[in-house]
Amino acid sequence: MKITDISRNTDKKQKEYRFGAYCRVSSDKDDQIHSFLAQLKYFREYAKTHEGYTLVDIYADEGITGTCMEKRDEFLRMIKDCKDGKINRIVAKSVSRFARNNEELLATIRELKNIGVSLYFEKECIDTENMSSEFMVSLFGMQAQQESVNISENMRWSYQARMERGEFNTCKAPLGYKLEDGKLIVVEKEALIVRRVFDLYLSGIGMQQIADIFNEEGVLKKHGFPKWHNRTIAYILNNERYMGDVRLQKKYTTDTFPFKLKLNKGEKGQYYVENSNPAIISKEEFQAAQRLIESKGQKDGKKIDSVFKGILLCPECSCAMRRMKNDSGYFWCCRNAVSKRSDCSLHIIYENELSRACERLQKKLFDNCDILIGRTIDYLEQIITMNEDRREEIHHIDVEIKAATDRNHRLASLRVKNVISDEEFAKGKFEIMNTLSRLKYERKKLLAFDKNDESIDSLILLKETIEKSLNQYDESVIRDTVDAIVVQDDGMLLFRMIGGLRFRERINV
Structure with a gap:
């Protein structure tokens, strides 16, 4: 019996790789510039020393958690470019830089493999193009996930110890404040809104009515978000921060992976700190609001208003x-x-x-x-940009965002080649970043007034x-x-x- 191998010729042409480099950079703005420049230079050299490689883009997320991909804008942009056929290979320094959630890591590798995109992790020397089993990448993924668990445990311990010593304040400033060097500073423009909420409520106007008034007047919440809900008003009225005190650990992060933020209903200790920050309203006003909230729900131990009243x-x-x-x-x-x-x-x-x-x-x-509910939200998000009235405007903004991003990369390239100085680079960089912030805000504002977007807000709530x-x-x-x-x-x-x-x-x- 004669057997002849009739498979295709094995003399394959050198494969051309259009690769994207994924990295995470410091959240500090000054460090970001140097970090991005260094990585741009590194990956340009990487392309020169690897035959058939062409650098398409660098995707750099700030140094935030790698346990959830939904929080990483640049990562999601990279995946979209893979699906659009712009890149067919991803290079990352290590598995831990790419993802610290083993389940999402494997799911992403499989998804990219199905569309012909391979990944290479330099530190571990793992190439998914030549990988016959997911065992090794899964092993390193579990190690990265455990590192994340250990970091989270250390952070929780640190927060807990600082709370007990009275040294912890907050990581995020509520409406009416800004955070500077770990201390809350009153923002008078926002503080006026807070005072007005208390004034309106104490004058007899209900929470939903206050929200409706603010929506009609176009009053913006923190970070420029336009939509007010009765729960937003309730949060302000019940937040002891506004009288200068704070109750710490109202919420807590679960000990097990994946980490979830939950309301603290006695599972963890809580700490009440008096005079922790500058007050926006007096203690008398805050306590009067609390009494009014109680009286609207209860009188002499009996409810006077049923939940079904009016609906x-x-x-x-x-x-x-x-x-x-x-x-x-x-x-x-x-x-x-x-x-x-x-x-x-x-x-x-x-x-x-x-x-x-x-x-x-x-x-x-x-x-x-x-x-x-979740699938309805997904569906509405898909059709938002199909709104004919604003589609053209959104498209123009997207084009401007792409142009600004390209200018940003060209600027970094000029600096690497010493065509421009550090001062010229820094000035140009911040001008571009300001332009991008403005364009993204305008795009969000266009979507915010879309009825589908309002429905999404309500459905998320x-x-x-x-x-x-x-x-x-x-x-x-x-x-x-x-x-x-x-x-x-x-x-x-x-x-x-x-x-x-x-x-x-x-x-x-």
Whole structure:
């Protein structure tokens, strides 16, 4: 028997690599410039010393966590360029620089392999193009992940020790303040908004009404975000920072990987520090607001307002239903039918039946949050840029952003070749960065006024609220996420949620 090898000729032409280099640079602006320059020079030399290699771009994220890819803009831009066919190889110094989440690391490698993009990790000498097994990269990925766990544990210990000694303040300044050298400094322009929130609330205007007033007036939140919610107002009214005190560790990061931020409901210690920062309002005003919040929810130990007040609607006249009481307990019915101002039926429904229906709906939403809400958010995000009214403007801004980014890379190249001085480079660099910041803000502002974007804001709020409930029925979840409940004749309740979602739930099960 004669066997002839008829496979293709093995004399392959040298493969051409259009490669992108991924790195992480210091979050310090001055160090960023030197770090980026050094890495640009290194990878240009890398291309010269490796036959068939052409450097397409350097993707440099600030020195933030590598455990979550969603937080790294440059990483996501690099993946997009891979999918668009701009690069067919990625070079990274090490696995730990690329990702510290082993699950996401392997998923990314597989995704890129499917579209013909290979990765090379210099420190570990791992080339996914010639890799027959994921074992080695997984091993280094687990090591990088464990390093992240150790760093996180050390950071948590450090925060805890500083809290106990009274040395820790905050990592992020709330509206009305800025953080300088670890201390909170009052920003008077923002402080005026905070004082106005307290003044309006103490004058009898509700949280949602205050949010509506700010939205109508175009008052901007911190960092220029335009949309106000009643939860934003509630956060301000309940934040003891504004009277100069602070309760530390309201939230905590879980000990296990992947790390998640959770509300502290007694799982960790908390510390109350008086006079920790300059006050924006007096203690008397803050305490008066707290008393008013309590009085609106409770009086003499009994609730005076039901969670269903104002949101439970008659299916015939669409007016808010009225709460009444008989020997069987509280029930709701059409107020116009009771007062004989319409020919509506009473549509009687007992409050305990309402609560059980709400509890069932909340459980269903919690169990299927990613499917019911998460996928809707993803879909809306995909169609935002398809809005014909603003598509052209967004496109022009995208072109300008690309041009500014190209200028940034050309500037770095000129500095490497000593065509321009350090002073000229620094000046040009900051001018470009300011331009990019302005363009990105304008792009975000265009999207912010899109109805789909508003829906996304509301849906994100809905998803976060449901997830924070931890599958335990809480009336505040209904209050914060339900716009209206319509009693229907077929024994069903129609729930109109924030963000435009609609769900039906049977009254009696």
